[in-house]
Amino acid sequence: MLKEYRSITNIYGPLLIVEGVENVKYEELVEVEISEGILRNGRVLEVEGDKALVQIFEGTRGIDTEKSRVRFLGRGIQMYLSPDILGKVFTGLGKPRTESDRILPEKKLDINGSPINPFARDYPNEFIQTGISSIDGLNTLVRGQKLPVFTGAGLPHNKIAAQIARQSTVLGKKEEFSVVFIAIGITFEESEYFINDFRKTGALQRSVLVLNLADDPAIERIATPRVGLTCAEYLAFEKDMHVLVILTDMTNYCEALKEISAARKEVPGRRGYPGYMYTDLASIYERAGRIKGKKGSITQIPILTMPEDDKTHPVPDLTGYITEGQIILSRSLHKKKISPPIDALPSLSRLKDKGIGKNKTREDHADLFNQLYAAYARGKEVQELAVILGEAALTDTDKLYYKFAEDFEVQYVSQGDYENRSIDYTLDLGWKLLSIFPREELKRISDEFLVKYLPDLISEDAAQTT
Amino acid sequence: MENLGRIIKVSGPLVVAENMTGSKMYDVVFVSENMLMGEIIEISHDRASIQVYEETGGVGVGEPVYRTDMPLTAELGPGLIQSIYDGIQRPLDIIYSRAGDFITRGIMVPALSREKKWVFNSLVKVNEHVEYGDFLGYVDETTLIKHYIMVPEGVSGEIIEIYQGEFTVEETIAKIKTSSNIIDIKMLQKWPVRKHRPYFKKINSDIPLLTGYRVIDTFFPIAKGGTACIPGPFGSGKTVLQQQFARWIDANVIVYIGCGERGNEMTDVLMEFPELKDPKSGEPLMKRTVLIANTSNMPVAAREASVYTGITIAEYFRDMGYSVALMADSTSRWAEAMREISGRLEEMPGDEGYPAYLGARLASFYERAGIVKCLSKKQDITGALTIIGAVSPPGGDLSDPVVQATLRVAKVFWSLEANLAYSRHFPAISWLNSYSLYNDAVKEYFDKNIHEDFFSQKSEAMTLLEREAELEEIVRLVGIESLSGAERIILLAARMIREDFLQQNAYHEFDKYTIIEKQYIMLKIIIHFYKQAIEYLNIGVDINKIEKMQIKEAIARMKNMDDKNMDKIKSINDKIDIEFEELRTKEEI
């Protein structure tokens, strides 16, 4: 029998204090019964003497100090699992959203998981073709990577995430990705957009949806990503599946973290976010990857809104310090009608080097992207110069870079929502765009590849020497 | 047991226990029946605050705390090399084989194998007098490392027995008769990690520790036994640099600490180092490497310990006379761990919530670097410990307290900048903001071993880069037209220095490492081009022609040439002269 307490003494924000408790454990799951059958869930944040500090996921509204009864359940929050979770919808706390989402569990797992032993990890190195040139060509995603999308309010991040989910394949492999879609405080509309898209492509049967929407309790968002990732780990490492996890929007998660920290009156870190936010985010993002000897993998695409488009805001900043690169969307490209508005320069996939090259994408890939980046970076600089001085003031070479940057955005970055480009197409497009430059500008590409992939130039050179 | 502590508070990694009278600061304790390891970090009356090195979920008030009355120690002895440890020196490979893919709590595994036998070769004779730090013998731990067994602290006397043959680390290899008793010496020794290991004296470091990075070795060198910091925003290349150092730096032993960073980065090292060959010996790099991995998702308090575990192991190899390089990626995560614990202790917060002692802790860590004369009076042994720490300031902002505190103690500052990284200028080390305080100390080495004009050449190059920054300002305001021919040549040469010398691709077969001789030649060729360009401009050659010279391509490709073909590289010098002559003849000057 669980002991019941009617000794709530303080309630403030999402927190309450229960006194006179015995044997309460840190991180333990708590149930508060407000009145007959109306339950709230919580977890223990701190125990001291006979006092327990409890955080309530669904908010403290309706809880009082007299009648509300508190039970400590002697375990952490668990997710009930079986292969049937595919196609089902869960709440942000991992409960079935409707009757039809109920499953017969084969297993229960604590949603906090345990850290993967670095020694057990296998390095992610299998190229995922997303069909989007600015990702495949320049910010290559690999299976087991965590690659967030940094976006701003009103930018088409959902379209990109849906396109990635729709088009991702591993060349030469048949397995399709299972999708774990984790909605954290996004609107009903946004979430419907994804669900409809999954439905249309038939991905819904291969998906687990964990939804905490904008009008769901804010503090529940602390648990939501963990619930989803527990599903992902189960599918990947126990059921051999390749899982693509979409988490959106991590900024809402961080807001919840901030709220609790403020209620606890902790010394705030930058901009009011708690000092331990890095560690907390890491406990989510690091639940991606591959494990030696296991067939499955977890690839994470977290989406987060940068407040005021500011990349140095703590949420994108700390995320960038943990993830393996980032895809950054740009408002100015969006205004120029470049879609997807992926800003190639500050975007980065850190694992690309392991996923590209001979036998993976193509031998010339590495040199090619180095050159494309350098040329685009210079092109953008030149464009800035031209704004001040006028195009006429540019040198001949700079004019080439100017044109290159324009073409690159329009032809390479921009593409249709349903346009699924093969990696060869993407690479060849890169060569085509570079072919406007004289050869000595293409310093980053080795001779061998220049000869092989830039046929026009060789004949020109040959003509010069004869 | 009456001597048990009793938990009265659990708050994340911090546990407070009562009935702890008699325990000492930094004593190790085990918390709850799960035996979670922790360390006492504050004492008040009979209460002790404990930072726990494992997750404390499920721990509650009333549970026991077991004392050890011993400080946190590192195990030192054969078996360290090629290991991968967590922050409190538990071997992750053994944990993997016992517990599987995920790290579970309360696992106790000794750092060094108790079963493995090592061949011990003695270096002393019976009746010989030995003291603390003297070598008793050695074990060929790997093909690269002779692991010397030293007389432990507090022991001096006559050897009365010395053995030879195969032993485990716990078996006696010698007996020493001290003034009071007879001591059995084993290969396994323990050292409290928070205490620095003593040496006879520190000496000045004036030999560069070559890294193969041109921007570092030529412009901002680090000395053996020196200290350096690499601050930079996320994605600017700190880890790539640190890992490149771990691969190619000119040291005997590498200690690499992944402190609160990504799991995959450690996996990368683990999978690659056994394959990669040390260029000098041809042996796998792993055979000189010790890895400490306390990744960001592993318990926070153990991050704090990982730095101390790592440096103690590094000092131990230094004491054998090796040049040891320690890489810590990232010290910011260590500082954050300190901040978290300090917050839970409700200490008075300093800047950005960091504890007031942040600066002192960082300083005493970097102070453990240096070139030292080791303790042994028998042999003249010099060991070096170089520390290179990455710092990850929020938003790349250098006013961050961790950056500032580090800059006060580290002597080299490699400033990684986001705008360089975005334009794929790697390593993204700013040539205008970085500095090395070892420049004067290592000058003599470069003068003697490379060339007496090594320094004047590099300051010429630096002047060009500084001029470039000024000129670019002008171009931005009024356009390139306003520049004189000579000024345009400065821009041309500076761009060569940036793109063809400073930029270096860590993933290119030949470019990833440049021997110092080649660095010298490369820069010489660029400076030669610059001088010739000015000269031919002065006799009337058209600046536009100079800007379009063919030779630029050959210069750009120097870095990708094998350093075994030094003559081929050197020949570019003559080709420069030839092309300028051609220009002159064509223009009939």
Ligand SMILES: Nc1ncnc2c1ncn2[C@@H]1O[C@H](COP(=O)(O)OP(=O)(O)OP(=O)(O)O)[C@@H](O)[C@H]1O
């Ligand atoms: N010397 C280099 N040559 C080529 N590419 C590089 C080099 N240095 C960095 N890069 C590129 O930059 C990426 C990011 O580098 P790295 O992971 O070292 O950043 P970091 O500063 O450690 O970031 P964080 O603080 O988030 O850990 C690498 O994945 C690689 O693509």
Ligand SMILES: [Mg+2]
């Ligand atoms: Mg890093």
